[in-house]
Amino acid sequence: MDSPLQLFAWVILAGLALVVGQFIVNQFRLFRFARQSAELEHEYLRERISQLAQRRRETRDQAEASWSGFRKFRIVDKVLEARDVCSFYLSPHDGKPLPAFRPGQYLTFQLRLPGQPKSVVRCYSLSDRPGVPERYRVTIKRVPPPPNQPDAPPGLVSSYFHDQLGVGDIVDVKAPAGQFVLDLDQPSPVVLIAGGVGVTPLLSMVNALAETRSTREVWFFYGVRQGREHIMKEHLRALTDRLPTLRLQVCYSDPSEEDRAATPPAFQHTGRVSIDLLKRLLPSNQFDFYICGPPPMMNALVDGLRAWQVPAERIHFEAFGSATVKKPALQSPGSTTTQALKIQFSRSGKVCAWREDAGSVLELAEKNGVAIDSGCRAGNCGTCLVAVKSGEVTYLHEPGAQVEAGSCLACIAVPKTALVLDA
Ligand SMILES: Cc1cc2nc3c(=O)[nH]c(=O)nc-3n(C[C@H](O)[C@H](O)[C@H](O)COP(=O)(O)OP(=O)(O)OC[C@H]3O[C@@H](n4cnc5c(N)ncnc54)[C@H](O)[C@@H]3O)c2cc1C
Ligand code: FES
Structure with a gap:
C-alpha cells in the first residue's frame, strides 16, 4: 500500500503530466493554426502575383495588338437590353x-451615313470587362429629340445603329481610349454610380471586379426612371452572387405598378440617386467614387461629394459629350484668372468672352454661331482640330487624338490666355 506521502506524490505527478500534455496539445494546435495561416497567406500572395502577371500580360498584349487610325469590325450580335437600348x-x-x-474606356466610331455630306464620329463605352477574347461590346441608347423640340431630328448615329445596323455589318472603329478608368490593382473600396445609359463604363468596371474575384468593398448605385429602362437587370442581380462584396442599390424615380409588384424586388429606393442616399447608406466617405450619368445628376453628386469632404482626386466622372456639362472640371487648369478671356475667331470675324462657365472652346464657338466640325466631343477623334494663331490653351483632360503643334482640340480645350483661333 502506498503511504499518503506517496499518494500525494502520484497526484502531483499526474497533475504535472496533464499540464505538460495540455501544453503539447496547445503547441501543436498553435503550430497547425500558424501553418494554415501561412498557407492562406501564400495562397493569397500566389493569387495576387498571378493577377498582376495577368495584368502585365494584358498591358503587353494591348500594346502589341493595338492599332492606329480606324480598323474594320463586324457586328456579330445585336441584343436588346432594355427599351431603346441595344448591345452590339x-x-x-x-x-x-x-x-x-x-x-x-470607350471606342470611337466613324460612320458614313446616307444623306450626310461628311462622315460622322461618335464614342461608345465598352460595356463588358476587358479580356473577353475576340470581341468587344458597346451598348447604345437611341437618342430621341429634345423634349422641348419634338420636331427636331432624332439622334443621328444612335438611330442609325438601332434601325440600320445589324449582324454582318461592318463599322470603322478606333482603338480603346479614355482616362475614366478603374485601377484594378488598387485595394481601395469603390462606389460606382450610374444614371440611365451612363451605366455602360461602370458595367465594364463591375464585371472586371467580379472576374478578378476582387475582395474590394463595392457599392453600385444605379438610377433609372422605371423597370423598362433598367439595363441588364438580371445580369446585375446575378453579379451580387459572383461578387460577395458587391452591394447593389437600384433607384427608380417613377416606378410602374408592375415594378412595385415584382418579386424579387427590382429596385430598392424610390427617387433618384442623391448625395443624401449615399450619406445614409455608406459607412463613411472613404471611397473612390466613379460617376457617369445625366448632367444634373452628375453635377449634384460631384458638388455633394465635395461638400462631404471627399478629396477631388477620389471623385472620377465622365460625361457623354459636351451637352453633358462637367461643371466642376471646367475651370481652366493652370489658369488663376477669374477675368473673362478674349477669344477671337479670325475666319468668322467673331470676338467672344470666355468665362469659367462657358465650357470648352467648341461650346463657346457653337453658342456664338462659329462653325467647328466635331465628332466624339471627347478629345479622341481629332475632328475639331483648330489652328491657334496666338495664345495658349490647356485641356480638361489628356487628349486621346494627336494634336499637331500650333493647333488645339476645341472640344476639350479651354483658354489659358487670350486666343486668336483660325475658325
Ligand atoms: C466618352 C463617351 C462615351 C459614350 N458612351 C456611350 C454609351 O456607352 N452608350 C450610349 O448610348 N451613348 C454613349 N455616348 C454618347 C454618344 O457618343 C452620342 O453622343 C449619342 O449616341 C448621341 O449621338 P447621336 O448621333 O445619336 O445624336 P446627335 O445626332 O448627336 O443628336 C443629339 C441630340 O440633338 C438633337 N438634335 C439633332 N439635330 C437637331 C436639331 N437640328 N435641332 C435640335 N435638336 C437636334 C437630337 O434629337 C438629339 O437629342 C458616349 C459619349 C462619349 C463622349
Ligand atoms: S470632337 Fe473628337 S477630338 Fe474633338
Whole structure:
C-alpha cells in the first residue's frame, strides 16, 4: 500500500503530466493554426502575383495588338437590353487579336451615313470587362429629340445603329481610349454610380471586379426612371452572387405598378440617386467614387461629394459629350484668372468672352454661331482640330487624338490666355 506521502506524490505527478500534455496539445494546435495561416497567406500572395502577371500580360498584349487610325469590325450580335437600348458585339474583320483595355474606356466610331455630306464620329463605352477574347461590346441608347423640340431630328448615329445596323455589318472603329478608368490593382473600396445609359463604363468596371474575384468593398448605385429602362437587370442581380462584396442599390424615380409588384424586388429606393442616399447608406466617405450619368445628376453628386469632404482626386466622372456639362472640371487648369478671356475667331470675324462657365472652346464657338466640325466631343477623334494663331490653351483632360503643334482640340480645350483661333 502506498503511504499518503506517496499518494500525494502520484497526484502531483499526474497533475504535472496533464499540464505538460495540455501544453503539447496547445503547441501543436498553435503550430497547425500558424501553418494554415501561412498557407492562406501564400495562397493569397500566389493569387495576387498571378493577377498582376495577368495584368502585365494584358498591358503587353494591348500594346502589341493595338492599332492606329480606324480598323474594320463586324457586328456579330445585336441584343436588346432594355427599351431603346441595344448591345452590339464586335469582332475584328481582319481576325487578328484584340488588345485588352482598361475598364471604363470607350471606342470611337466613324460612320458614313446616307444623306450626310461628311462622315460622322461618335464614342461608345465598352460595356463588358476587358479580356473577353475576340470581341468587344458597346451598348447604345437611341437618342430621341429634345423634349422641348419634338420636331427636331432624332439622334443621328444612335438611330442609325438601332434601325440600320445589324449582324454582318461592318463599322470603322478606333482603338480603346479614355482616362475614366478603374485601377484594378488598387485595394481601395469603390462606389460606382450610374444614371440611365451612363451605366455602360461602370458595367465594364463591375464585371472586371467580379472576374478578378476582387475582395474590394463595392457599392453600385444605379438610377433609372422605371423597370423598362433598367439595363441588364438580371445580369446585375446575378453579379451580387459572383461578387460577395458587391452591394447593389437600384433607384427608380417613377416606378410602374408592375415594378412595385415584382418579386424579387427590382429596385430598392424610390427617387433618384442623391448625395443624401449615399450619406445614409455608406459607412463613411472613404471611397473612390466613379460617376457617369445625366448632367444634373452628375453635377449634384460631384458638388455633394465635395461638400462631404471627399478629396477631388477620389471623385472620377465622365460625361457623354459636351451637352453633358462637367461643371466642376471646367475651370481652366493652370489658369488663376477669374477675368473673362478674349477669344477671337479670325475666319468668322467673331470676338467672344470666355468665362469659367462657358465650357470648352467648341461650346463657346457653337453658342456664338462659329462653325467647328466635331465628332466624339471627347478629345479622341481629332475632328475639331483648330489652328491657334496666338495664345495658349490647356485641356480638361489628356487628349486621346494627336494634336499637331500650333493647333488645339476645341472640344476639350479651354483658354489659358487670350486666343486668336483660325475658325
Ligand atoms: C466618352 C463617351 C462615351 C459614350 N458612351 C456611350 C454609351 O456607352 N452608350 C450610349 O448610348 N451613348 C454613349 N455616348 C454618347 C454618344 O457618343 C452620342 O453622343 C449619342 O449616341 C448621341 O449621338 P447621336 O448621333 O445619336 O445624336 P446627335 O445626332 O448627336 O443628336 C443629339 C441630340 O440633338 C438633337 N438634335 C439633332 N439635330 C437637331 C436639331 N437640328 N435641332 C435640335 N435638336 C437636334 C437630337 O434629337 C438629339 O437629342 C458616349 C459619349 C462619349 C463622349
Ligand atoms: S470632337 Fe473628337 S477630338 Fe474633338
